[in-house]
Amino acid sequence: MRTSSSTHGRGRRMKNPVAAVAAVAIGAALLTGCGASDEGKGGGAADGGQITLRIGTFGSFGYDDATGAKLYAEYTKAHPNIKIEESNVADAQKYWDTLKLRLSRASGLADIQALEVGYIAEATGPAMADKWADLGKLGGADLGAFLDWKVKQATTGDGKVIGLGTDIGPMAICYNKDLFAKAGLPTDRAEVAKLWAGDWAKFIQTGETYKKSAPEGTSFHDSASGLFNAVISSEPVQYANAKGELDYENSPGVKKAWETAVSAATGGLTAKLRQFDEKGTWNAAFKNAKFATVACPSWMTGIIKEQAGPENQGKWDIAAPPVAGNWGGSFLAVPKSGKHTKEAAELAAWLTAPAQHAKVFGVNGNIPSSKDTLSSPAVQGAKLPYFGDTPVGKIYSEAAAGITPAPISRWDGQVKTFLTDNGILDIEQRGTDPAKAWENVRKLVADKIDK
Numbered sequence: 205m206r207t208s209s210s211t212h213g214r215g216r217r218m219k220n221p222v223a224a225v226a227a228v229a230i231g232a233a234l235l236t237g238c239g240a241s242d243e244g245k246g247g248g249a250a251d252g253g254q255i256t257l258r259i260g261t262f263g264s265f266g267y268d269d270a271t272g273a274k275l276y277a278e279y280t281k282a283h284p285n286i287k288i289e290e291s292n293v294a295d296a297q298k299y300w301d302t303l304k305l306r307l308s309r310a311s312g313l314a315d316i317q318a319l320e321v322g323y324i325a326e327a328t329g330p331a332m333a334d335k336w337a338d339l340g341k342l343g344g345a346d347l348g349a350f351l352d353w354k355v356k357q358a359t360t361g362d363g364k365v366i367g368l369g370t371d372i373g374p375m376a377i378c379y380n381k382d383l384f385a386k387a388g389l390p391t392d393r394a395e396v397a398k399l400w401a402g403d404w405a406k407f408i409q410t411g412e413t414y415k416k417s418a419p420e421g422t423s424f425h426d427s428a429s430g431l432f433n434a435v436i437s438s439e440p441v442q443y444a445n446a447k448g449e450l451d452y453e454n455s456p457g458v459k460k461a462w463e464t465a466v467s468a469a470t471g472g473l474t475a476k477l478r479q480f481d482e483k484g485t486w487n488a489a490f491k492n493a494k495f496a497t498v499a500c501p502s503w504m505t506g507i508i509k510e511q512a513g514p515e516n517q518g519k520w521d522i523a524a525p526p527v528a529g530n531w532g533g534s535f536l537a538v539p540k541s542g543k544h545t546k547e548a549a550e551l552a553a554w555l556t557a558p559a560q561h562a563k564v565f566g567v568n569g570n571i572p573s574s575k576d577t578l579s580s581p582a583v584q585g586a587k588l589p590y591f592g593d594t595p596v597g598k599i600y601s602e603a604a605a606g607i608t609p610a611p612i613s614r615w616d617g618q619v620k621t622f623l624t625d626n627g628i629l630d631i632e633q634r635g636t637d638p639a640k641a642w643e644n645v646r647k648l649v650a651d652k653i654d655k
Contacts, residue, residue, distance in 0.1 A: 343549025
């Protein structure tokens with residue numbers, strides 16, 4: 205469900221905020237929210253005492269009772285002595301930085317914390333591995349139901365499973381059919397996919413064609429940083445080498461993603477937006493149809509629905525990407541220091557079980573990380589009403605079949621933030637020379653990351 209243009213990316217930069225069942229705390233509220241141990245002292249679910257389980261998330265996981273699959277209401281109905289509260293933030297890096305601080309203090313943590321795949325290697329690393337409950341032993345989750353590589357990503361060196369998979373992020377391209385038509389481009393999804401099939405350079409060429417006849421005030425793509433994330437997600441080598449060591453400077457994947465994004469930024473093909481910005485400019489651009497395409501991992505469909513709004517229903521469609529990739533995917537983890545680790549683990553196991561994966565997909569479009577759900581008729585034949593007759597399930601399940609996870613390092617999420625927010629965004633919004641922007645990224649990595 206991420207997501208910032210850093211890491212929902214796989215890093216996804218986190219997906220758009222959603223309303224939570226009880227109270228959604230935006231931004232800094234995660235810093236000031238009550239800790240996991242505030243309620244339920246002297247009693248718990250096992251002895252019938254009323255407890256509150258708090259879940260810390262980013263983006264749109266699709267669990268909530270307002271716009272999601274109403275899973276919290278379903279669970280609390282079956283467990284009347286449990287109350288669930290979700291705190292949600294938009295920015296992946298802020299979420300992760302806050303979570304790391306709280307883990308170091310063993311204080312102020314939610315009972316369940318969402319983890320984005322861009323940070324999972326750090327979470328399972330030596331410095332943090334012992335701060336999480338082993339969900340292979342606690343909570344009753346069926347680990348065999350998940351994609352094997354998803355479980356492996358959340359497994360520590362000594363074999364503990366610290367996170368249960370929520371979703372994965374197979375890639376597509378979402379496009380505004382009205383804007384394509386006005387620019388003289390095809391609108392049929394199969395024909396659109398042919399425009400860029402097999403090569404991100406063809407995607408740039410399509411953008412140049414769009415630019416020549418673009419409706420006034422619109423751009424071909426939303427964000428060069430978003431494009432970077434899309435391209436890197438399709439590369440077999442990203443930030444780490446085969447040993448899991450950070451090696452972004454020598455990565456052919458980073459090179460291709462950087463050059464593609466820079467080409468779009470300097471060529472005037474983007475709306476120069478920062479995805480998931482706190483001012484909501486990017487969100488508003490969906491509603492006002494300011495760009496024609498957005499890199500669209502499966503979780504992005506929920507954001508489009510929410511931000512473009514009902515007035516734009518049926519105007520967006522989904523086409524296959526130039527190259528298959530996986531941008532995003534998350535986990536639910538349980539901090540070991542919580543007062544209600546057993547109940548939290550049981551809730552995490554239930555939320556990530558195949559049945560709940562299917563419910564979330566049906567409402568939010570998040571592609572499940574469980575094997576049987578991914579291949580089920582419910583997913584394969586699924587459509588999302590907002591996208592009309594688009595075979596959403598078929599498009600994304602086919603994309604998922606082509607996913608080969610790249611090696612990851614503990615620093616992937618941080619480096620991605622530097623490359624996108626401190627590199628590409630400077631080129632796009634401030635006209636910084638690409639060579640200087642790259643050097644700025646290198647300095648940030650050298651200064652902030654101790655490899």
